[in-house]
Amino acid sequence: MKKFIYFIAIALGLLVLFLIVKKPADKTGDQRGPTSCQTITVEPGEIATVITGRDKLTTKRFSQIRTSGNKKIKKVLVKEGELVEKDQCLALVETDDQYDLELHNARWGLITNEQKLTELTSRLQDQEKLYAEGFIALLAIKETKSQLAQLETQKNILEKKINLYENKLGQTAGESPDLNVKADSGDICVKAPFAGTVMQIFKHEGDIPTPAAEQNFPEPNAGTIMILADLSEYFVEYKVSEIDLAKIEKGQAVSLIFDSFPTKTYRGVVDHISDISSVTRKDQMQEQRDLSYYLVKIKVIDSGPELKQGLSCRVSIEIEHKKGVLLAPVRALIKEDDGEYVFTLAGGLITKKQITTGLLNENMFEITSGLTAGDQICVDPFIVMEQEALRKQKADRNWLEKIFN
Numbered sequence: 001m002k003k004f005i006y007f008i009a010i011a012l013g014l015l016v017l018f019l020i021v022k023k024p025a026d027k028t029g030d031q032r033g034p035t036s037c038q039t040i041t042v043e044p045g046e047i048a049t050v051i052t053g054r055d056k057l058t059t060k061r062f063s064q065i066r067t068s069g070n071k072k073i074k075k076v077l078v079k080e081g082e083l084v085e086k087d088q089c090l091a092l093v094e095t096d097d098q099y100d101l102e103l104h105n106a107r108w109g110l111i112t113n114e115q116k117l118t119e120l121t122s123r124l125q126d127q128e129k130l131y132a133e134g135f136i137a138l139l140a141i142k143e144t145k146s147q148l149a150q151l152e153t154q155k156n157i158l159e160k161k162i163n164l165y166e167n168k169l170g171q172t173a174g175e176s177p178d179l180n181v182k183a184d185s186g187d188i189c190v191k192a193p194f195a196g197t198v199m200q201i202f203k204h205e206g207d208i209p210t211p212a213a214e215q216n217f218p219e220p221n222a223g224t225i226m227i228l229a230d231l232s233e234y235f236v237e238y239k240v241s242e243i244d245l246a247k248i249e250k251g252q253a254v255s256l257i258f259d260s261f262p263t264k265t266y267r268g269v270v271d272h273i274s275d276i277s278s279v280t281r282k283d284q285m286q287e288q289r290d291l292s293y294y295l296v297k298i299k300v301i302d303s304g305p306e307l308k309q310g311l312s313c314r315v316s317i318e319i320e321h322k323k324g325v326l327l328a329p330v331r332a333l334i335k336e337d338d339g340e341y342v343f344t345l346a347g348g349l350i351t352k353k354q355i356t357t358g359l360l361n362e363n364m365f366e367i368t369s370g371l372t373a374g375d376q377i378c379v380d381p382f383i384v385m386e387q388e389a390l391r392k393q394k395a396d397r398n399w400l401e402k403i404f405n
Contacts, residue, residue, distance in 0.1 A: 037378035039345050042371050045327040047359050050255075050316045051247065055238045057258070057300070057311040061194050061230040066209060066223050067093050071188065073207045073225065078198050084228070086195045091203075091225055093188040103165035104188055110158040111193075117151050120144060196230040199309070234300040234307055236268065238315045239278060239293040247319045248273060254298050255316040261306065270317065272297040322359055326367040332379045333357070333365055342371070343378040350384055 074092040078084055124144045130136045203209050203225045236256060240248060254268035277292035298315065300307070334341040339354050355370030371377070378384050 037384050038380050039376040040379050042326055042375045044324050046323045047364050048321040049319045049359050049361050051244050052316050055236050058235050059229040059309050060233040063228045064224045065226045073203050082198045084192045088192045089189040091190045106158050106161040113155050120148050196228045199227040199229050201226040234303045236298040238296050240296050242292045253318045256313045258311050258313040267301040268298045271299040327364045332377050334381050343381050343384050345376045
C-alpha cells in the first residue's frame with residue numbers, strides 16, 4: 001500500500017512539473033517593452049566643423065636691434081614706447097675703422113637690394129598674368145626683366161664687398177643682421193628696419209653690446225640694444241598637421257579666444273599658408289613625429305590695444321558650415337560595423353533605427369537620412385542597450401531557472 005502511495009505521489013509531482021514546464025511563455029516579454037530613456041527632439045539647426053588648437057599672439061614684425069662687434073653705445077636716440085619711422089636713427093655707436101663703416105653701408109645696400117628684388121619679382125609675376133590675358137604689352141615685361149638683371153648684378157657686387165670687409169674685420173654675416181649705416185658724425189647710426197614701436201631698451205650710453213657667443217655665461221638679450229615691433233597688425237602663427245592641411249585655405253574664418261580675455265571671441269582670417277614644413281624639437285619628441293606640420297599665419301581682424309605680444313589663445317579654424325540641417329547630439333549616435341544607428345521612442349516603444357550622417361563635430365552631428373524633424377531619439381543609448389540585454393537574458397532562461405527564480 002505504501003509503495004502505491006509513493007508511486008501516486010511521484011506521478012502527481014511529475015505531472016505538476018510537466019504542466020509548469022509546458023506553461024506558455026509570456027509573449028510580451030519577448031517584445032521590446034516601453035523602456036524609458038531620456039529623449040531629445042530632432043530639429044533643424046546650424047553646424048560647423050572646426051580644427052582647434054593653441055598658440056601665441058605675435059606682431060606683424062619683430063626685431064632685436066643689434067650691431068656688429070663690440071662697439072660702445074655713444075647715444076640712444078629713442079625711448080621705450082616711442083613710435084619710429086623706417087630708417088630712423090635709433091642709436092649711435094662709436095667706430096674707429098673705415099672698413100667697419102664700409103661693411104655697414106654694404107650690408108644696408110644688400111638689404112635694400114633684396115627688398116627691391118622681391119618687389120620686382122612679384123611685379124613680373126603679375127605682369128605675366130596680365131600679358132596672358134592681353135591687358136599689357138610684352139615691352140613692360142622686358143623692362144621689368146632688365147631691371148631684375150641689374151639688381152642681380154648689384155647684389156653680386158655687394159655680396160663680394162661684404163665678404164671682403166668681413167674677412168678684413170674678422171666678422172661673419174651672422175654677427176650683424178641689423179641695419180647700420182654711417183652717420184654724419186662718423187659714428188655708426190643704427191637704423192630702424194621698419195616703422196614700429198620701441199618695446200624695450202637694453203643698452204644705454206656707454207654700454208657695449210657683447211654678443212652672447214663671446215660670453216662664458218650669456219645673459220638674455222646680451223647683444224641686443226633694443227627690441228622693435230610693428231604693432232599695426234597682430235597675427236597668430238599656428239602649426240597644422242599634414243592631415244588637416246588640405247582642409248585649410250587662405251581667407252577662411254578663424255575664431256580666437258585669449259586666456260586673458262576668456263569671455264570675448266576675436267575674429268581672424270587665414271592670411272598665409274607656408275609651403276615648407278616646420279618641425280621643432282618638441283614635435284620630433286612627440287608620438288606623431290613622422291607627421292609634417294605647416295605654419296598657418298592667422299591675421300587678427302578686430303585687434304585692440306588690450307592685446308599684447310605673446311598672449312596665449314585658443315584657435316578654431318572653421319572648415320565647413322551648414323544651416324537648416326537636422327541635428328542631434330553626438331552622445332545619441334551608435335557606430336557599428338554595418339552602419340550608424342540611434343534609438344527612437346514612439347508610442348511608448350523604443351526602436352533601433354539605422355541612419356546616415358553628414359557633418360560631425362565634438363558636440364553635434366548632421367542627419368542626412370533615416371529621421372525626420374520632430375522624431376524623438378534617446379540620448380543615453382548605452383543605457384537602453386544594457387536594459388535590452390537584461391531583458392533578453394531574462395527571456396532566455398531555462399525551465400529550471402524559471403521555477404526557482
